[in-house]
Amino acid sequence: MKSRTVTLNNVCKSFVDDSGSAFQAVTDVNLHIEAGEFVTLLGPSGCGKTTTLRMVAGFESISTGDIYFGDDNVRNLQPNKRDCTMVFQSYALFPHMSVYDNVAYGLRLKKMPATAIREKVNQTFDIMNLGAYQDRMPGQLSGGQQQRVALARALVMEPSVLLFDEPLSNLDAKLRLTMRDEIRRIQKAVGITAIYVTHDQSEAMSMSDKVVVMNKGRIEQVGTPTEVYQRPATRFVADFIGVANFLQAEVADTDSESVQLRLGEALVKMPSDGSFESGRQVTLVARPEAIGLTRPTAAGSGNLLPGLVQRSAFMGQVQDYWVDIGDNEIQVTVSNPRAHEPFQPGDKVLVDLHGDSLHWVQG
Numbered sequence: 215m216k217s218r219t220v221t222l223n224n225v226c227k228s229f230v231d232d233s234g235s236a237f238q239a240v241t242d243v244n245l246h247i248e249a250g251e252f253v254t255l256l257g258p259s260g261c262g263k264t265t266t267l268r269m270v271a272g273f274e275s276i277s278t279g280d281i282y283f284g285d286d287n288v289r290n291l292q293p294n295k296r297d298c299t300m301v302f303q304s305y306a307l308f309p310h311m312s313v314y315d316n317v318a319y320g321l322r323l324k325k326m327p328a329t330a331i332r333e334k335v336n337q338t339f340d341i342m343n344l345g346a347y348q349d350r351m352p353g354q355l356s357g358g359q360q361q362r363v364a365l366a367r368a369l370v371m372e373p374s375v376l377l378f379d380e381p382l383s384n385l386d387a388k389l390r391l392t393m394r395d396e397i398r399r400i401q402k403a404v405g406i407t408a409i410y411v412t413h414d415q416s417e418a419m420s421m422s423d424k425v426v427v428m429n430k431g432r433i434e435q436v437g438t439p440t441e442v443y444q445r446p447a448t449r450f451v452a453d454f455i456g457v458a459n460f461l462q463a464e465v466a467d468t469d470s471e472s473v474q475l476r477l478g479e480a481l482v483k484m485p486s487d488g489s490f491e492s493g494r495q496v497t498l499v500a501r502p503e504a505i506g507l508t509r510p511t512a513a514g515s516g517n518l519l520p521g522l523v524q525r526s527a528f529m530g531q532v533q534d535y536w537v538d539i540g541d542n543e544i545q546v547t548v549s550n551p552r553a554h555e556p557f558q559p560g561d562k563v564l565v566d567l568h569g570d571s572l573h574w575v576q577g
């Protein structure tokens with residue numbers, strides 16, 4: 215299957231309400247997606263991800279900017295001329311048509327000969343393991359099966375770009391996990407460029423080559439799942455993805471390789487990226503699972519802060535602790551909790567911030 219790059223250049227979208235006042239839903243979106251890549255637009259409700267996807271599809275006009283598929287500017291093309299198809303949250307199947315007829319529908323509209331249609335539909339059924347259901351009506355299928363038919367109907371058209379608008383939102387939690395794998399497997403198998411919209415961070419992190427984190431109509435960061443988690447560009451990204459402890463610190467001393475930060479009474483050392491100067495205030499991000507907890511008698515290495523355990527929660531595979539470290543309360547996640555004696559509320563502890571895992575953010 216052919217796949218193409220997708221490029222958004224300075225794309226903006228304004229909506230004008232009945233009173234004539236304009237609202238900017240998407241602002242200056244610049245994004246380049248490689249052919250065959252799986253890219254997810256992720257962000258809270260109202261951040262502009264669906265509007266961005268609909269502009270790529272052609273369902274929404276672009277106020278300013280351009281969108282390219284390969285070298286072709288598709289800005290003024292109708293949706294059916296754009297060589298992309300969208301899979302919707304609501305499946306949008308024809309209820310009175312069999313699975314086969316639903317999938318064949320678009321090819322029939324294109325006036326393809328019946329034998330060629332049968333061949334293409336069967337190929338698609340094979341990829342998606344749907345052959346056994348071809349004579350059923352959509353109402354006789356589970357939600358997950360209906361979503362697979364919707365995906366088959368999109369794939370059979372052999373578009374260069376496949377768009378997904380929260381396709382798993384109507385499915386129960388367990389089925390969502392299975393369908394994530396299924397969508398990713400099929401996307402990789404056919405090698406198609408995919409743009410996927412979700413507000414579910416675990417969906418985005420588990421499926422994507424790249425995640426585009428959006429906030430208030432703008433892109434905050436584009437990166438691999440590892441990058442946006444371990445190296446969030448902004449406080450918003452750090453907060454939206456996973457759990458983050460934010461610690462205010464002041465740069466005490468710096469050399470070419472490391473920086474010492476004053477955190478309350480304590481000094482903490484972390485690698486320097488060259489952007490620190492003495493006296494500067496910074497916001498540090500410490501992920502709960504990257505923080506160590508030890509008893510005050512145990513030997514530790516560097517970056518140790520005295521703390522007091524406030525409360526804890528046993529989560530099965532991990533144990534979460536909330537620990538007071540002077541001005542801040544931080545969350546610490548200890549893996550394999552059965553391996554050691556649990557800490558109790560009121561226990562004095564040493565908190566190890568592991569300088570290598572610390573990161574600073576703007577905002």
Ligand SMILES: Nc1ncnc2c1ncn2[C@@H]1O[C@H](COP(=O)(O)OP(=O)(O)OP(=O)(O)O)[C@@H](O)[C@H]1O
Nearest residue numbers: 229230239257258259260261262263264265266413
């Ligand atoms: N047709 C429209 N007319 C006016 N405003 C709109 C229209 N469509 C979207 N908006 C507004 O644009 C903003 C972005 O909406 P959009 O649907 O893109 O957000 P989203 O990130 O996809 O959110 P959700 O996850 O809730 O769907 C919102 O404030 C929304 O109210």
